[in-house]
Amino acid sequence: MNKEEFYSLSFNSNNIExxxxxxxxxxxxxxxIGTYNPNPLKVIKSQGRKAYDIVRLQDVFNFLISPKLLKALESNDLTGWxxxxxxxxxxxxGYKGFQCTSTCGSPIRPKNSGFVTGYDFDLKTWDGSDFFIPETTMMIICSNKAKEVIESFKIKNIELENLKTLKWYNA
Structure with a gap:
């Protein structure tokens, strides 16, 4: 597998979400990352009114997945979650909290700070899971297989961007 077959997973929001x-x-x-396992996690409505396939928590990291997305992940044997x-x-x-249980090594950072295009990690540090988080980050990366499953099930409010074209800030 080459690095052009990986995607960052983020959210696409609107004002009714x-x-x-x-x-x-x-x-x-x-x-x-799954080292804390609530049984169950108690949540209340914070804002918005429409539950999409992803329902975000008030923190920037965590989210719930719809029964439709859960079925997509399970029926296609996706790993790392x-x-x-x-x-x-x-x-x-039917909504459940999502945890990403797999990792890879830290990102390979460019020498210059500022905005950069393209995100890199050492493939040898990746365990082959479909969902994983690079060490020292909280960014979820998914495989091309996971991307295709998400797209084929027409999952709303997930944004998948190829790591080759991902724009990010290197401190």
Whole structure:
């Protein structure tokens, strides 16, 4: 597999999109990578009104997935992820929290700081999972297989950008 077959996973938002807020304290990073497993995670409506295939939590890292997206991931044997149960004050039947359980090495940073195009990591540090997070970051990367599954199921409000064209800030 070459590096042009990887995509960053981010969100595409609008003003009616539902966001939920966690009741109580939690570690957002540990929740995202699966080292914290709530049973269940209690959430309440924060803003918006429409639950899309991704429902974001109030932190920048975590999100819930719809039954449709869960079925897509499971039925295509995608790897590097797991879910956790939620309890909500509004109807979110079948929604689960998403955790990315796989990693690769730290990003290979360019020498110059500032905005750069293209994101790189050492392929030898990747375990072959369809979803993974580079060490020292919270960015989810997915394989081409995962991208094709997400696109074929017409999953709303997920943005997938090829790492080759990804624009980011190198500090």
């Amino acid at each position: 539902l966001f939920v807020e966690v009741i109580g304290d939690y570690d957002a990073q540990k929740l995202k 797991k879910t956790y149960a939620i309890e909500s004050d509004i109807e979110l039947d």
